[in-house]
Structure formats: structure tokens, C-alpha cells
Amino acid sequence: MLTLFNWIAVRLGFQAAYRAFAYLVPLLALAAGTGAGAWAGYTLGRAPLQVELATHKAAVAESHKLAAMAAARDLQAAQALGDALTARLHEALRSTDQLERERNDAIRKATTGRTCFDSRALRVLDGAPGVRVDGPARLPAPTGSAAGAHAAAAAAAEQHSTDTEVGQWIVTAGARYEQCRARLDALIDWKPTTSQQQEPTP
DSSP states (O other), X not given: OHHHHHHHHHHHOHHHHHHHHHHHHHHHHHHHHHHHXXXXXXXXXXXXXXXXXXXHXXXXXXXXXXXXXXXXXXXXXXXXXXXXXXXXXXXXXXXXXXHHHHHHHHHHHHOOOOEEEOHHHHHHHTTSTTOOOOSGGGSOOOOSOHXXXXXXXXXXXXXXXXXXXXXXXXXXXXXXXXHHHHHHHHHHHOOOOOGGGSOOOO
16 A cells, blocks of 8 residues: 555655545445445354254254155055065965865765766856866857767766766866965955055144
8 A cells, every 4th residue: 555655756746646545544444344344244144044944954954864664664554464475375375275175185085976967957057157177068059060069979978077086176266266365365364554644743
């Protein structure tokens, strides 16, 4: 500042330098004060916003953390439920298979092998809901030569089901039903409870 005063005084004279500084110093002081005030106001004005932004970021981070923890708990619960249902299903299927074998063996011992359904009855049963009869009984009436017709009729007449076969079929059908029911029950029971399904808190 003193160097500038001397420079003006040498070139324009002492009085000119004095007058210049008389105007310049207050202007510089005013500018400096205005700048400092503006900076202080800007800083103080931003402070609440910065605090609010930091609070918002912390809340978002906490929300993400809680969501991740809830998802982990849901996954563990779903895995535990799935493991329990799988074990229960395997045990049910194993028990059904064992019971089917035992009852089929008992049917063989309790029946005589006598004819229970002849070819006519088997033709009626063939095509009923869920029923298919294998062998000549399910073939349509033959056409053509008399010899072919006679052979087909003889084969169909020999087609029959014994009381043993019928009893074992009933046991097998019941076992298949129980297996299907056990699988459906496992699927229905597999309903993982998630945090999103819980009632939201206000």
C-alpha cells in the first residue's frame, strides 16, 4: 500500500496521491467487508442444509442396512422352511412306498387269483377317468377275415383281471394319491414369511 502511495505521489504529486488514497482506502475496506460478510452469510446459510443432507444420507444408509438385514433373515427363514418341508416330504414318500410294498405282499397272500373282471368288464373300464387297460381288452373289435376275427375274439376272451391284480392296483392307486397329496401339501405349506408381508408400522 505504501509503495503504491509513493508511486502515485512521484508521478501525480503528494496531494493527488493523498486524495486518491482518501477515496481508495474506504472503498477497499468496504469491498473487503462486503466480501467477508457475503462469505460468512454463505457459510452460515449452508450449515443447516449440510446438516440436513448429512442426516438424510445417514437415514438412507440405515434404511438400506435394515432392508439388507431383513432380506437375509427372510432368506434364512425360507431356507429353513424349505429344508424342513423337504425332509417331511421325503419321510412321507418313504413311508408310503414301504406301506405299498407291505400291502401288495399281503394282497398276494390274501387272494386266490380267481377272475375278478372278465374282458367285457375291462373294456368298460378302459378309458374311464384315469383308467387304462393294457392288452387285447382295449383293442377295437377286429374286422377282416374270419380267422383273424376268431383269433382276436379268443385273445380278448382270455383277457381278465384277477382279484390279486385288482387288489394290488387299488393299493398302488392309493399310494400314488398319497404321494401326490404329500407333494401338494409341501408346496402349499412353502410360504416364506417376509418382512414385506408383515403389517407396516406407522
